[in-house]
Amino acid sequence: MRVFPRTGRVLLNASIRPMTERDLDEVLAIERTSFSNPWTEGMFLAELRENPFAQFLITVRDGAIIGYAGGWLIVDELHLLNLAVHPDFRRRGVADQLVDRLFRCGGGRITKASLEVRRSNGAAIALYERFGFHSVGVRPRYYMDPSEDALVMEWGG
Numbered sequence: 001m002r003v004f005p006r007t008g009r010v011l012l013n014a015s016i017r018p019m020t021e022r023d024l025d026e027v028l029a030i031e032r033t034s035f036s037n038p039w040t041e042g043m044f045l046a047e048l049r050e051n052p053f054a055q056f057l058i059t060v061r062d063g064a065i066i067g068y069a070g071g072w073l074i075v076d077e078l079h080l081l082n083l084a085v086h087p088d089f090r091r092r093g094v095a096d097q098l099v100d101r102l103f104r105c106g107g108g109r110i111t112k113a114s115l116e117v118r119r120s121n122g123a124a125i126a127l128y129e130r131f132g133f134h135s136v137g138v139r140p141r142y143y144m145d146p147s148e149d150a151l152v153m154e155w156g157g
Contacts, residue, residue, distance in 0.1 A: 013061055013062060014059055014060065014061040014066070014094070014097075015059070015060050015061075016057050016058070016059050016060075016097060016098065016101050017057065017058060017060065018055075018056065018057060018058075019044075019048065019056035019057060019058045019068060019070070020048070021045065021048060021049075023058055023065055023068075024041055024044055024045070026064065026065040027044065027058065027065060027068050028041060028044070030065065030066075030067070030068065030084050030085070030086050031082075031084055033086075033087060034084035034085075034087075035084070036144075036145040036146065037143065037144050037145045039082060044056075047070060047081075051072070053072040053073055053074050054070065054071075054072060055070065055071055055072070055073050055102060055105050056068065056069070056070035056071075056082075057069050057070070057098055057101055057102065057105075059085075059094050059097065059098060061089070065086075066085065066086045066088075066089040066094060067083075067084065067085035067086060067089065067094040067095065067098055068082070068083070068084060068098070069082065069083040069084075069095070069098035069099060069101075069102055070082045070083075070102075071102050071115075073102075073105060073106050073110075075109070076106070076109045076110055076111045076112065077110065077111070077112045077113065077114070078102060078103065078106060078110050078112075078113040078114075079113070079114050079115065080099070080102065080113065080114070080115035081115075083095055083098060083099065083124070090123075091123075095124075095127055096127065096130070099127070099128075099131055100131075103131075110156070111156050112154065112155065112156040113133070113154065113155040113156060114152065114153065114154045114155075115128065115133070115152075115153050116139060116142060116150035116151070116152055116153075117150060117151050117153060118143055118148050118149075118150060118151075119138070119148060119149045119150065119151050120148060125151065125153075128153050128155075131155060132155050132156075133153040133154060133155045134153060134154065134155075135151045135152065135153050136152050136153065136154045137151075137152040138150065138151060138152065139152060
């Protein structure tokens with residue numbers, strides 16, 4: 001099993017667990033503060049209810065959701081779909097722990113992972129690079145509000 005880098009930033013009294021529908025109000029609040037074109041409740045519900053490949057996690061501290069991540073686990077591949085941390089808890093290792101846990105959900109079988117990220121999102125790109133992701137291409141005008149290219153990043157393979 002691949003061992004991922006540790007940031008050394010540890011959140012006391014924080015835990016990670018699977019996301020449920022009951023979590024969506026708090027998740028959507030973080031989603032709206034994090035993205036200019038946020039996912040809707042319906043998008044999250046479709047993943048949670050209808051997609052057998054979907055794996056969504058939340059980080060909880062003192063009873064409040066402070067971050068979440070989700071992706072598709074398909075046999076030995078992970079496609080990271082969404083990752084966000086409450087603004088008050090950014091740069092404390094929450095995102096690192098969520099990405100690490102998503103890989104662990106694959107039970108050591110993950111051999112390849114992929115994602116798209118805004119070209120201007122230097123913090124996210126640095127996070128993914130710490131995990132060994134590298135840019136393999138560009139999706140022109142992939143994002144809206146504002147329009148921006150996406151970097152396609154991959155790990156493994």
